[in-house]
Amino acid sequence: AQSVSQHNHHVILSEAASLELGCNYSYGGTVNLFWYVQYPGQHLQLLLKYFSGDPLVKGIKGFEAEFIKSKFSFNLRKPSVQWSDTAEYFCAVTAPNTGRRALTFGSGTRLQVQP
Amino acid sequence: AAGVIQSPRHLIKEKRETATLKCYPIPRHDTVYWYQQGPGQDPQFLISFYEKMQSDKGSIPDRFSAQQFSDYHSELNMSSLELGDSALYFCASSKSEGSSGDYNxxxxxxxxRLTVL
Structure with missing residues (x-):
């Protein structure tokens, strides 16, 4: 079964700082990868996704992520964070060839952006 | 645009009581997933339905059951509630395009948010 690790549990940044959140997965087969954001008191929203093709994917709100197959990683980046990016960020994976479409989530990273 | 609707938004129950959570998917979505997110934890997959049939099963306790109805809404029934069942229960919907591995x-x-006292 696949699993996801997010190594940064709590990140505090000042506005305009650059962001990189780590995500590693463990599964040797084909994967689909996602980043979800959960703003305080709100539901999960999809930031970006990777299925195939260009390993650098761009999502909403200026976020991007790079899939590095050799490192089993899918790190999330943003060049300049804003106070409104304060939220919890979840990396998730599915293994489509297993037939399971449910998401396996990482433990989440709480991002706090200080004005 | 219409979104996924869940009811109730908050529920408080005593131990050993039962609870029913409802999920109304986005119109024309045929697949429903249930996830449980405990305090400070990541969402854990419980169960999913496609075209009113159970399509996958995750870490759902035997005390829980679920079904999807003809109008595609789904209900999660929870019996003999325990303190550890206190969590946020998410429903998600998607439009499947058949048996391919492509993600929707x-x-x-x-x-x-279920609180068990």
């Missing part, structure tokens, strides 16, 4: 984006509802 899951749209999440606002969740039902």
């Amino acid at each position: 984006e899951q749209f999440f509802g606002p969740g039902t």
Whole structure:
């Protein structure tokens, strides 16, 4: 079964700082990868996704992520964070060839952006 | 645009009571997923339905059951509630395009916060 690790549990940044959140997965087969954001008191929203093709994917709100197959990683980046990016960020994976479409989530990273 | 609707938004129950959570997917979505998110934890997959049939099963306790109805809404029934069942329960829906491995984006509802006292 696949699993996801997010190594940064709590990140505090000042506005305009650059962001990189780590995500590693463990599964040797084909994967689909996602980043979800959960703003305080709100539901999960999809930031970006990777299925195939260009390993650098761009999502909403200026976020991007790079899939590095050799490192089993899918790190999330943003060049300049804003106070409104304060939220919890979840990396998730599915293994489509297993037939399971449910998401396996990482433990989440709480991002706090200080004005 | 219509989103996933969950009801109730908040629910307080005593131990050993039962609870029913409802999920109304986005119109024309045929697949529903249930996830449980404990305090400070990541969402854990419970169960999913496609075209009213159970399509996959995750870490759902035997005390819980679920079904999808003809109008595609789904209900999660929880019996003999325990303190550890206190969590946020998310429903997500997607539009499947058959048995291919291609992913169809899951749209999440606002969740039902269940508190068991």
